[in-house]
Each structure stands twice: as structure tokens, then as C-alpha cells.
Amino acid sequence: MLSSRKELxxxxxxxxxxxxxxxxxxxxxxxxxxxxDSGSPPWELRFASAGRHCGLEHADSVRALLLVxxxxxxxxxxxxxxxxxxxxxxxxxxxxxxxxLGATALPLVEDALRTNDTRLVAAAVGxxxxxxxxxxxxxxxVLKCLFTGVPAEALDRLGxxxxxxxxxxxxxxxxxxxxxxxxxxxxxxxRTVLDLTAPxxxxxxxxxxx
Amino acid sequence: xRIFDPHIHMTSRTTDDYRAMYDAGVRALVEPSFWLxxxxxxxxxxxxxxxxxxxxEPFRASQYGIAHHCTLALxxxxxxxxxxxxxxxxxxRYLVKDSVVAVGEIGYDSMTPAEDTALAAQLQLxxxxxxxxxxxxxxxxxxxxLHRTIDxxxxxxxxxxxxxxxxxxxxxxxxxxxxxxxAGFSIYPDTKMDEDRMITVLRNHGTDRILVNSxxxxxxxxxxxxxKVADTMLKAGFDEDDVDKVLWRNPVAFYGQSGRLQLDTAxxxxxxxxxxxxxxxx
Numbered sequence: 001m002l003s004s005r006k007e008l009x010x011x012x013x014x015x016x017x018x019x020x021x022x023x024x025x026x027x028x029x030x031x032x033x034x035x036x037d038s039g040s041p042p043w044e045l046r047f048a049s050a051g052r053h054c055g056l057e058h059a060d061s062v063r064a065l066l067l068v069x070x071x072x073x074x075x076x077x078x079x080x081x082x083x084x085x086x087x088x089x090x091x092x093x094x095x096x097x098x099x100x101l102g103a104t105a106l107p108l109v110e111d112a113l114r115t116n117d118t119r120l121v122a123a124a125v126g127x128x129x130x131x132x133x134x135x136x137x138x139x140x141x142v143l144k145c146l147f148t149g150v151p152a153e154a155l156d157r158l159g160x161x162x163x164x165x166x167x168x169x170x171x172x173x174x175x176x177x178x179x180x181x182x183x184x185x186x187x188x189x190x191r192t193v194l195d196l197t198a199p200x201x202x203x204x205x206x207x208x209x210x
Numbered sequence: 211x212r213i214f215d216p217h218i219h220m221t222s223r224t225t226d227d228y229r230a231m232y233d234a235g236v237r238a239l240v241e242p243s244f245w246l247x248x249x250x251x252x253x254x255x256x257x258x259x260x261x262x263x264x265x266x267e268p269f270r271a272s273q274y275g276i277a278h279h280c281t282l283a284l285x286x287x288x289x290x291x292x293x294x295x296x297x298x299x300x301x302x303r304y305l306v307k308d309s310v311v312a313v314g315e316i317g318y319d320s321m322t323p324a325e326d327t328a329l330a331a332q333l334q335l336x337x338x339x340x341x342x343x344x345x346x347x348x349x350x351x352x353x354x355x356l357h358r359t360i361d362x363x364x365x366x367x368x369x370x371x372x373x374x375x376x377x378x379x380x381x382x383x384x385x386x387x388x389x390x391x392x393a394g395f396s397i398y399p400d401t402k403m404d405e406d407r408m409i410t411v412l413r414n415h416g417t418d419r420i421l422v423n424s425x426x427x428x429x430x431x432x433x434x435x436x437x438k439v440a441d442t443m444l445k446a447g448f449d450e451d452d453v454d455k456v457l458w459r460n461p462v463a464f465y466g467q468s469g470r471l472q473l474d475t476a477x478x479x480x481x482x483x484x485x486x487x488x489x490x491x492x
Binding site: 045048049083087117 | 264265266269308309469470
């Protein structure tokens with residue numbers, strides 16, 4: 001769960017708080033001078049060391065604030081993702097939906113879904129992935145979560161996207177059958193997701209006047 | 211018994227090794243970047259390797275309850291290939307990463323001018339980033355290589371207490387310790403050092419500033435050599451505190467100078483009945 005600026009201000013003291021203030025000021029400066037995004041502005045170096053200065057438990061939140069404050073565009077988020085550690089990549093993925101990127105950053109989500117690192121897979125199926133993955137990509141992401149042990153709760157808008165998805169239901173049923181045939185247990189979350197694929201009740205005319 | 215392997219190339223090892231290492235007491239390790247056996251021909255190959263040492267490999271280690279850190283550098287052997295030397299220019303952006311606890315492996319292989327340049331440049335990078343350095347001593351002409359290495363370190367901005375001289379043996383240990391650097395010993399099945407010789411070194415030189423590693427990689431090597439040294443120490447009359455000092459506190463003290471060691475490993479990631487290391491994820 002990402003913390004807000006106010007929550008971090010309440011928790012951080014001394015050098016950590018001063019570091020955060022300076023880092024966010026640099027990010028704001030970059031946002032005010034967008035033409036300068038040709039290299040790596042100073043705030044991007046801070047992105048790497050956020051955990052060392054503010055505490056590892058706050059690293060995701062601080063990195064998210066930096067991205068938002070800098071109004072990071074596609075070149076910056078791509079650079080930070082591609083040059084980032086797994087922890088930095090996760091922070092980028094967790095923040096994409098708070099940036100004005102449209103669907104342009106989808107390749108980063110797709111990259112994360114090709115890994116087997118559950119920290120990245122879980123972050124890839126957050127709000128941005130849920131908003132922009134197409135039906136095929138999203139169904140495979142659901143299956144990937146079940147395969148790799150990422151809890152179904154990590155899937156943003158799961159109920160909404162799964163509802164009435166007969167193809168997802170078929171894929172889940174086939175997966176369950178394959179596991180059963182092999183004498184292996186079916187992942188605990190599979191039944192939960194399968195139940196969510198049931199079609200919505202047929203709306204009555206009074207509920208759907210148009 | 212808790213063990214810190216300060217030099218092991220897990221990229222070349224299997225999950226069976228991780229499990230066996232955990233069972234033997236290994237709870238933390240440092241993976242130095244080095245030569246992969248097959249020479250690389252472009253900086254991009256290094257960057258993918260560095261990214262793996264910062265991403266996938268720590269993830270694998272965490273699933274077995276082992277804290278994974280790394281050291282990054284252009285190794286001496288490949289420093290001789292001009293196609294690879296642009297790696298030096300990209301190192302600064304990697305050295306700021308959380309799990310990088312030293313610059314390494316640097317040092318000499320054949321003692322060429324290109325190796326001189328890479329060693330001096332990377333000692334400076336370590337000083338600039340307030341990081342220790344892991345310095346490999348050459349397999350051939352080792353004593354001369356050690357003396358030349360110590361000379362270059364003395365001329366650098368890096369203090370000797372921030373340097374670990376590795377792959378030492380009976381002929382190089384005295385000069386290495388006299389230089390003020392830390393002294394690393396790689397225990398191999400046939401070459402470098404073995405457990406009994408290591409005991410003799412410890413008897414003659416004490417346990418201060420001495421580290422023991424398996425340096426296990428893609429060659430004939432054994433990732434459990436750290437534990438075997440610990441067991442041999444106990445049989446030879448060293449006590450548990452001596453073992454803890456050599457196999458845990460000394461590597462923690464050396465790499466801890468980076469300020470980046472994270473030894474309170476989080477519980478292994480979200481796993482189900484299997485794990486995501488299983489092949490055929492989808």
C-alpha cells in the first residue's frame with residue numbers, strides 16, 4: 001500500500017525528511033522544465049537510493065511520489081524501469097496509473113508479465129494493467145498469477161473484468177483439469193476467480209432504462 | 211550456525227544448491243560479477259547480467275531464505291577486450307543500486323596495460339561511491355600480481371580497509387594482511403585452497419580481517435565449502451565464536467562498510483504449493 005506525502009511527512013524525521021523534501025523539489029523542478037528530459041535529471045538518481053534514505057519500507061511510496069511530482073513521461077518511466085532493480089521496476093509499475101500516460105506504457109506491464117518474479121507480476125496486474133491490458137493479455141495475466149502463486153487479490157478490478165468472461169472460465173477450467181489429471185492440487189484462488197466469471201444477472205428494464 | 215558466503219556465483223548454480231546451502235546454515239551471500247566462461251562481445255550482455263544480479267537472482271535466493279547482494283564491475287579478463295570497456299562508463303548508474311555492496315571483481319588477470327587502466331578507474335569509482343572493492347588476485351604469477359595490486363591500491367583514493375583481496379593462499383596471505391586490506395580465501399575441491407590448509411592459515415594468522423568463501427561457479431566447485439571449513443575449524447579446536455567471526459561477522463563487517471547490507475531477509479515471496487522458479491510458468 002502506497003503512503004501519501006502527508007503520511008510520509010508524519011513518519012519521516014530528520015535527515016530522511018530533509019532528503020525527501022529535496023528530492024521532491026528536484027522532481028518538481030524537472031516537471032516545470034519538461035524540455036530538459038533528454039538525459040537523466042537529478043531526481044532519477046534519487047529514485048535508486050530512496051530506500052536507503054527514507055527506509056526500505058517507504059521505498060515504493062517515495063518512488064511513486066517522485067514519479068508523480070516529476071510528472072514523469074514515457075521516456076522517463078521507460079528509462080527508470082529498464083535501468084531499475086526489481087524493486088525500482090515494481091515502484092514504476094505501481095505508479096503508472098497515476099501518470100498521464102494513456103496506454104503508452106503497456107509494454108512495461110507486458111515485460112513484467114513475461115518475468116517469473118512474483119513481485120513484478122503482482123505489480124503488473126494493478127490498476128494500470130487492469131485498465132489497459134486487452135482481453136487476451138489480461139486472461140493470461142490472471143493465469144500467470146495462479147501459476148506463480150500471486151494472490152488473486154493483487155488483480156485490480158478482478159470482479160469487473162472477469163464477469164461473464166466465458167473464455168477466461170474455459171482457460172481456468174482447462175487449467176484445473178490439467179492439474180487434476182496430473183494428481184497435483186489446483187491453486188486455491190482458482191475457484192474464487194472461476195466463480196467471478198459467472199455472467200451478471202440479466203438487468204430488468206427498470207434498472208437499465210436506456 | 212550462521213554462514214555468510216562472501217563470494218559465490220549463484221547465476222551458475224541450481225535451486226538444489228540454494229536449498230543445500232540454506233540447510234548448511236548459509237543465510238547471506240555476495241555474488242560478484244565476473245567472467246561467465248564464454249567471453250562477451252558487447253556491453254549490452256553485461257547490462258543484462260548486471261540486471262539479473264539486481265533482479266532475478268535475489269528473487270531466487272529469497273525463495274530459499276538467503277539474502278543476496280552483489281558486487282558489480284568490469285572483470286580483469288574482459289577489460290582486455292575493447293568491445294567490452296564501455297561497461298566502465300555505465301557503471302556509475304549501477305553502483306547506486308541498493309543491493310550493490312562493493313565494486314568487484316576487479317584486479318589483475320594477465321597484468322596488461324588495459325587491466326591497469328580498468329583497475330585504477332574502478333578503484334576510483336569505489337571511492338566516489340563510498341563503496342568497498344573486491345579485488346581478485348591473479349591465478350598466474352600470483353605473488354607478483356599481489357604486489358602490483360597493492361601498489362595500485364596505495365596510489366588510489368580508496369583506503370585499504372575498504373579493500374578485500376581475494377583468492378589468497380599461503381604465499382600471499384602475509385603481504386595481503388600487512389597491506390591493511392581484508393584477506394579472502396576461496397576453498398575449492400582441487401585448486402586454490404582446501405579446508406585443512408585454511409586451518410593452518412587461521413592458526414598462523416588469527417581470525418582478524420580473514421574471510422572464507424566457496425567462489426562456486428560454473429567450474430568444478432562446491433557451494434558448501436564454507437560449511438566444511440566451519441566444521442573443520444571446530445574439529446581443529448577453534449570454538450563457535452571463532453567460526454561465527456570468520457564465517458559471519460567478518461564478511462558482515464567488510465561489506466557492511468557499504469551501508470547497504472540488508473540481512474533481515476523478508477519471508478520468501480508469495481508462493482503456492484510450488485513456486486515460480488518451476489519451469490513452464492505458463
